[in-house]
Amino acid sequence: EVQLVESGGGLVQPGGSLRLSCAASGFTVSSNYMTWVRQAPGKGLEWVSIIYSGGSTYYADSVKGRFTISRDNSKNTLYLQMNSLRAEDTAVYYCARLRLRAGLDYWGQGTLVTVSS
């Protein structure tokens, strides 16, 4: 069974850092395109970042230069390192698998990041 479990969210002050984890089971992270999507309270979905199976990474303009997506193949885990956090980064962060030519077919349950002093 495919499962994605996020962790690492919490309360952080503006300017601070946080690393989110997404542990996968039932498939191999490194063989897939993996994404992070976030949702601010009461708002819509916003794509954040993607890592290709080949290792290329891309980011939304809103997080470019501050966030870094990566993976640990030995742990079958996806990460999102978030630096220089701002109030507008407050959101539930989801990891999701991109099934090529299809869309985001598996999602985690989400982890809440709150940026506030």
Next chain:
Amino acid sequence: DIQMTQSPSTLSASVGDRVTITCRASQSIDTWLAWYQQKPGKAPKLLICKASSLESGVPSRFSGSGSGTEFTLTISSLQPDDFATYYCQQYNTYSSLTFGGGTKVEIK
């Protein structure tokens, strides 16, 4: 970047109604469009991929159509379980995935 515009943002309907949601892309995305359903406090669920292909297990009352820049999601007969928020997403460009703003389907 490709912008996705959904309409309406809110839709009030009754059980049994036929419901249509529209999604427009700022440039052609062929049929590289997905539709998701999201319920409060839950992760989105993939309903339709490639504009019109129903995911396994999704009821047949859901259908999608369109290509290029204009797409629609139709629920042929709204059921109580369908009250939720729906999002379109383009994946023509994997390096910059974008979602529509969402359509909340409410009980009339």
